[in-house]
Amino acid sequence: MVTRAIPSRDELFAILDRVKDPEVPAVSVVELGIVRDVAVTEAGVEVTITPTYSGCPAMREIESDIRDALAEHGLGPVEISVVYSPAWTTDWIGPAAKEKLEAYGIAPPGRVERDELVSIDRRARPVRCPFCKSGDTERKSEFGSTACKSIWFCRSCRQPFEEFKAI
Amino acid sequence: MNRAMSSPAFFEYLIRLGDDRLVLGHRLSEWCGHGPILEEDIALANISLDLIGEASLLLKLAASVEGQGRNEDTLAYFRDAIDFRNALMLELPKGDFGFTVVRQFLFSVYSLLQMDALQKSRNADLSGIAAKALKETRYHVRHSAQWVVTLGGGTDESNARAQQALNDLWRYTGELFVADDIDREVAASGDGVDPSTLEAAWREQVLPILQRAGLRVPDAGYMQGGGRGGRHTEHLGHMLSEMQILARSHPGASW
Numbered sequence: 001m002v003t004r005a006i007p008s009r010d011e012l013f014a015i016l017d018r019v020k021d022p023e024v025p026a027v028s029v030v031e032l033g034i035v036r037d038v039a040v041t042e043a044g045v046e047v048t049i050t051p052t053y054s055g056c057p058a059m060r061e062i063e064s065d066i067r068d069a070l071a072e073h074g075l076g077p078v079e080i081s082v083v084y085s086p087a088w089t090t091d092w093i094g095p096a097a098k099e100k101l102e103a104y105g106i107a108p109p110g111r112v113e114r115d116e117l118v119s120i121d122r123r124a125r126p127v128r129c130p131f132c133k134s135g136d137t138e139r140k141s142e143f144g145s146t147a148c149k150s151i152w153f154c155r156s157c158r159q160p161f162e163e164f165k166a167i
Numbered sequence: 168m169n170r171a172m173s174s175p176a177f178f179e180y181l182i183r184l185g186d187d188r189l190v191l192g193h194r195l196s197e198w199c200g201h202g203p204i205l206e207e208d209i210a211l212a213n214i215s216l217d218l219i220g221e222a223s224l225l226l227k228l229a230a231s232v233e234g235q236g237r238n239e240d241t242l243a244y245f246r247d248a249i250d251f252r253n254a255l256m257l258e259l260p261k262g263d264f265g266f267t268v269v270r271q272f273l274f275s276v277y278s279l280l281q282m283d284a285l286q287k288s289r290n291a292d293l294s295g296i297a298a299k300a301l302k303e304t305r306y307h308v309r310h311s312a313q314w315v316v317t318l319g320g321g322t323d324e325s326n327a328r329a330q331q332a333l334n335d336l337w338r339y340t341g342e343l344f345v346a347d348d349i350d351r352e353v354a355a356s357g358d359g360v361d362p363s364t365l366e367a368a369w370r371e372q373v374l375p376i377l378q379r380a381g382l383r384v385p386d387a388g389y390m391q392g393g394g395r396g397g398r399h400t401e402h403l404g405h406m407l408s409e410m411q412i413l414a415r416s417h418p419g420a421s422w
Contacts, residue, residue: 057216141210
């Protein structure tokens with residue numbers, strides 16, 4: 001048996017930071033806040049994750065990508081536990097990851113508004129076009145190609161684009 | 168697992184929560200590829216996905232509370248209509264677009280209030296699922312409410328269709344708020360919420376939107392019920408035959 005140094009928590013996070021979101025490959029599952037914790041235990045590696053949207057079909061692929069990434073470093077067996085509380089929020093996405101999203105062509109999420117009542121009159125906050133940076137944009141639909149995105153249109157450069165919804 | 172976790176009432180309660188969302192999620196998925204415009208097709212598929220995702224989490228929790236070796240898939244695909252506990256409103260055929268959005272609105276407001284209250288469940292898993300579902304449901308309420316106002320205030324035809332949908336659906340709304348022994352037991356233990364406590368707030372949110380849409384609220388009359396006890400309309404069996412055929416014809420299939 002080869003004795004390896006037990007990787008630190010930071011090193012484990014660095015390994016998982018290479019696992020990209022399969023639907024938004026510009027950012028990692030660590031940057032999105034999906035990975036809540038990771039630790040080496042006597043039995044192997046324990047990873048704690050939280051789902052983004054209840055029905056996000058990428059979650060299973062993310063789990064298998066996490067296993068593969070750790071296995072590449074000779075770490076395992078991997079035990080993945082899913083926690084639901086606190087509920088995932090886009091407020092966990094840091095400034096660096098938001099810049100990566102914008103560079104990738106997806107407008108990053110703004111701060112989550114804590115509205116208790118649902119107002120149908122609420123105007124969408126202005127979102128900056130990720131391509132030409134104009135603020136002259138309009139929301140076309142609150143629902144986009146994946147659960148986490150909405151559809152926008154830039155009146156300045158006449159391009160449709162997507163926004164990562166604040167939730 | 169403590170004694171409270173394996174409570175048969177809590178299992179039953181979770182099945183009701185899960186089945187409501189599974190059945191409506193499936194009905195919405197029937198619009199995929201048939202939406203009136205592309206954005207709406209995508210929106211309905213998104214809402215469907217949220218609901219099926221919520222159902223999956225709730226049924227998974229139900230299976231673990233039951234502790235009989237079942238999981239969310241066996242609960243969804245290997246129960247017959249008589250074992251489903253969804254409210255009848257949710258199993259009715261999708262109808263026209265007006266029917267679909269009016270039903271979505273009536274249910275989404277209900278779900279919003281229910282999930283908001285369930286955030287305080289003493290069961291940590293249910294409280295976490297509710298907190299997540301609440302965020303998603305806000306989008307569902309806003310989207311469906313905007314459509315109700317648009318259709319009600321649109322053309323004579325869109326108004327007539329929305330009004331017809333409301334007339335047809337109203338008699339199914341009462342069932343959402345009927346509390347039985349199961350509800351009272353889980354409310355008393357702090358695991359669940361008594362649905363009858365949600366009705367006043369539901370009317371407070373629903374009625375102004377209907378009024379703004381120019382829709383007349385049907386007179387209170389006979390309310391249809393039975394879904395919570397497994398007494399369903401003929402439509403559920405037909406729906407399940409389509410929803411379950413793959414899992415039953417090819418058990419354990421994966422792709």
